[in-house]
Amino acid sequence: MSAPHVSFREFAKLANCDEKQVRRAVTAGKLTPDGDNKLDPALVDSGWRRTIRSSKAVADTPQVSAKSVRTERVVSEDDTPTEAAAKIVIAMGAEHDLKEALRIKENFNALLKQLEYGQKAGSLIELAIARTVLFDAARAARDSWMNWPMRVGPKIAADLGLEADRVTQVLIEHVHSQIADLGEPDAHFEDRQG
Structure with a gap:
């Protein structure tokens, strides 16, 4: 003899789920109530919660598969797990072991902190500002x-007793020639760092 049928709420308690989930299962046809709108408690473990895959849903969904990638085998069967892990890491592009990588990282962070301190202290300036200052100074000199x-x-013409216009014209030609030879200022700060 089977147990007496229970309400949707009692069935949900037995199944450790929400009553709403039970009502949805009834609507979807996964659970069938009797004439009194009650459910058989034996159906709790019947698998009514499992999703049923519709062939239509699968047919409408485009199939996406991962591309197969061929890689060279870097680990041999004789390697210990530590050796295998080290070989895989090196094959992925890591050039240093963990200790060396941590040392490099800490040195890099220390240099960054040193640069930040120098910038805040005013002993460092930005390259764009330095170029602007040098350009303005070179333009003023030109x-x-x-x-x-x-x-x-x-x-000079008066001291030498020459014609002033002619001396000025000769000086202008020579100064312009010299300035053209110098060209634009091109400061290379990278070469002078010590």
Whole structure:
């Protein structure tokens, strides 16, 4: 003789689930209530919670498979687990063992902290700022040299007893030639680091 049938709520307690889940299973046809709208408690372990795969859902879903990748075998059967792990790590591109990698990481972090300290202390400046300052200084020097023949040309001509316009013109040609030879300032800070 089977146990008396139970309500949806009691069935959910026996199945350790929510009553809503039981009602959904009844609606989906996984559980069939009797005429009094009650369920047989023997159905608790009947597998009604398992999902049923629909062939339609599978047919509509595009199949995605992983590409097969052929890799060279780097581990031999005679290797210990430690040796095998080391070979795999090296094959993946790691060049150092753990101790060496930690040492490199700590040294790198220390250098970063040193740079941050130098920047906050004002002993380091950014490269863009240094280039701007050097460019402005070079432009000021160039402008000063471009104006120099106009200022001193007449004085030199008076001292030598020559024509002022001619001396100024000769000085302008030579100064312009020298400035053109110098070209743009190109500071290479990388070469001077010590």
